[in-house]
Amino acid sequence: MTDFQQDAVRLAAQQQSPDWLASLRQQAAEDWLQASWPTRKTEHWKYTPLLPLQKDGFKHWAKATSDWQSAVEFIDLDATRLVFVNGVFDAANSSALPEGVVRFCDATDSARALIQQHLGKVVDGDRHLFATLSNAWAADGVLVHVPRNQALEKPVYIVHVSTPGVEPAIANQRVLVVLEESARAEIIEHYLSTDAVQNSFVNSLSEMVVGDNAELQHYRLNLEEENLLHLGGVHVNLLRNARLRAFTLAQGSRLKRIDYQVNHRGAGADLNLQGIYLPRNNQVVDYHTNVQHCVPHCTTNEIFRGIIADSAHAVFNGRIHIFPDAQKTLAELSNKNLLTSNKAEVDTKPELEIYADDVKCAHGATVSQLNATALYYLQSRGVSRQEAEVMMSFGFINELLQDIAEPAVQDYLLPRLARLFGRDGEFLQRLHHE
Known part of the structure; x- marks a missing residue:
């Protein structure tokens, strides 16, 4: 067990969190302490070592600051905006929240029941170590719930601002989206920081349940200063004829890892996932995606492209898993990389794991330099x-x-x-x- 694992549990004990989250937090803390720490021999962490987490000594929760507004710029759109600064909600820079968009700490009885039904249930903690940690740290977060046959009037724009503190500190970010049958929503998650040298670690986790015939448009932008450490995950269950259109873009940092886990749970579900990663200097960025086709007649179109500059290092691991019952699957995965320096590096590994015989699947990866x-x-x-x-x-x-x-x-x-x-x-x- 590493010092970071022990410190993480001590930090969880210092948190003030709703009593109704205690069961989730306690079980996750126990699982976290028993989990094996990833090493170079751990396949999913082979190219992205966690040394910065162990060396920086994160022993404190990040605290909100009030002098950041002039140093960041929000997306200019008509939306319901929620702003978190170093993991702490900032009401002054946030919008009034419509019905269905609530913070965990303000949840009504019905919202609590919905959160307890889904929080920590979409993600597979056995496979995603830092999702387990996020459950142990679950205290505040955002629930977006859209009832049957309804649509959000405006996009929900969730902004996470990081600022440096006196000592290295941690922020935990949590989002839960639940769309009922034939509901529609647009969610934008924006992670940014001031230009000052950062010394924070952000652990972010978003879980989404897209109901029958529902449609979700989701954006995730990671544009933090390069010294900030960020481990994030987006975990989605798609039910019958559900549709997810997702776009992600990330700059690199000393440690940046983002996992996408999408599960086709209902026939006719459709996924379109596109991503761009742009590491430079000595930065690292790692995207791991895993799409599971559990039922028939589902489609996946996944495209990721990276431009790696200077001495940066990128990792892309894209996996599509076709279960035996997932006949009539249509799935395509493409990863293309452009190296603009002789010192730039990328490790790409597209995977198809197929156990059904009536499917149409393709995958490929390329690595090239600028054409002379x-x-x-x-x-x-x-x-x-x-x-x-x-x-x-x-x-x-x-x-x-x-x-x-x-x-x-x-x-x-x-x-x-x-x-x-x-x-x-x-x-x-x-x-x-x-």
Whole structure:
């Protein structure tokens, strides 16, 4: 057992949490202490060591601060906004909450019953160690509940702001989404920080139940400063004819790992999952996705693309598991990577595990560098080398950016990607629309 595991349980004991979460927290704490700590020999953590967690000595909960507003910028959209600063709810910068959107600590009896029914039930704690830890730390969070045949009037925009503290500290983030039959919702999770050097560890977990014929549009943006440590997970159950459209984008950090676990539980369920990762400097980013087709007539379309620069390291492990009863499955997985430096590195592992015989599945991965011939061609037409590299890099991910259904998310990302690529926003806007 590591010092971090013991410190994590001590921190859980210091929390103030609702009594009705005690059973979940206690069982999770016991499971956490008994769990094996991942090493280089642990397959799912082979390329992403957890040394920063062990070395930094996280012994305190992060505390809210009040001097961050001028250092961050929210997405400009008409939405129900909930802001958490270092894991603490910030009412002053949040919207009035409509019916169906509640914090755990303010839950009514009916909301508590719903939370207890689903919280910690979508995620498989045996496979996802830090989801178990999130259950042990469950104190506050957000429930989004949409009843049958209803739709949220506005998107729900959940913002998690990180700021540095005097000592390394921890923030735990929790989201639970429950859509009943034929319900519709749009959820945006936005993780960001001030530009100052961060010293926090964020453990985030989102669980979602998408009911029969319901539809969920979900965005997850991880745009924190590179010294912040982030381990996150998105775990979804799709019921009969449910539809999930998901987009995720992440910059790297000293340690960043995001897991997607999507379970097709009802016939006719449909998943469209797209992701972009953009590590640079000495950053690390690790995406592990696992899609389980448990029933027949379900579809999955999964596309991830990464641009790895400088001495950064990216990991992508995408798995699609077709169970014996999942006949008539249609599933495709694509992962493409662009290395813009001779020192950049990516480990990609697309997997298909098929136990049904009447399916149509495909998967593939590519790793390439900027094409020297194409660079020369653009330069021969009067384009500078820097602009040529930006055009080719941006073109590599532009197809996925154009597929973003929420215009406000597109408008927010483009100028930030421009700064990342070392160009002005207008230049990238032109490329985006050409």
